Amino acid sequence: MTTMIGYLRVSTEEQVTSGLGLAAQRDTIQRYADAHGWDVIWYLDEGLSAKSLARPQLQAALARLHIIPKRRDVAGIVVAKLDRLSRSVHDFSGILKLAAVRKWSVVAIDLGVDTSTPTGKLVANVMMSVAEWEREVIGERTSVAMQAAKRQGRHMGRVSILPQSTGDRLRSLRATHTLAETAVQLNAEGLRTATGEPWSANTVAKVQTRLLAA
Template sequence: MATMIGYLRVSTEEQASSGLGLDAQRDTIQRYADAHGWDVAWYEDAGLSAKSLARPQLQAALDRLGVSPKRRDVDGIVVAKLDRLSRSVADFAGMLELARSRRWALVAIDLGVDTSTPTGELVANVMMSVAQWERRIIGERTSAAMQAAKRAGRHMGRVSVLPEATADRLLELRATRTLAATADALNAEGLTTATGVPWTENAVCKAHKRVAQTSPTPRHSSKDLPLTI
């Protein structure tokens, strides 16, 4: 009976996405393995992107596959979706060459291909090229949209809200203290930024500008602030 490495991967953004979770991938691989009479050795990388092959469990799987065929205890690697391995054509091409030279199989269930065959290798290469093209197109469109929004004066990204009590205290401190002293005082009082991290001079400067602009009745005008920052 053949033993295949079942590789699972999900990025941070994909963890909550339907059909991309680790459990869904595991179920797909297990059913495929049962149908082919394989044993499965599981490896998984959770919260990691496929932009590179520098993933701990993937590298461990490749190391296990990299020994000589006579000493190897696994016959290949199987994934539910090809992009669970890589979205880079160059990286995937290197993996294909490694599979050929070491004589192990790479199976992508979503494509129904096995790279130990010439046809399976051809289809896998074409699909990886399409996946990389799609990622680059999405990136270009996102960048263009962000630039258009920036020109229109719209904010892009998550907006964090500073608690009113913290904002008032920041204004009060800035009336008589430098940025550094204000950050130290806020941290000493256990008050954090809107994202829950300690204050820095830069964070105080940015927060003060936002608070001063949005406060309907500012407690202190800019002329009250010390010139030294």
């Protein structure tokens, strides 16, 4: 029988104390699991927001999923609503890419995202395409603004420093991961480049070179 991680999250201490929201999430996931013949292992983050992926139980779940398929004891992660997992399209896109690389499923019941099915994969791919389009549009607007400022003789930019913890995490991942896998994992963990942008294989390579030269 397939075993999935059921991830639950509430953001306020009042919800933690009362149990409001948790019961509804658990019930929704359990009914979906029963319909698909899944066993569920529960992970719960209490009193934490979804602004980033830096949540203890979510990170524990992702670490469990990151084990190579032959040794992995779970097939994916399921949430009742996408906002329980992430409020950021970019972060969610990173999780989907990581899942595709490591071959585990992501299920967000409210949106019909279930990458264990063809239709769910289609919905996930549309969401990732939208996220990529949004990044490109933002990048294009930034480039146009910087070019305009340059023509006017104004400097536009800032000095950005990569946090040491992020650099250390990059080094650790590169010991066992490809450039692309490292980029996906860094994005999935909510870590960003020095300029606040998502990681790519090219960015990982450039930053690794700088770190080695430092």
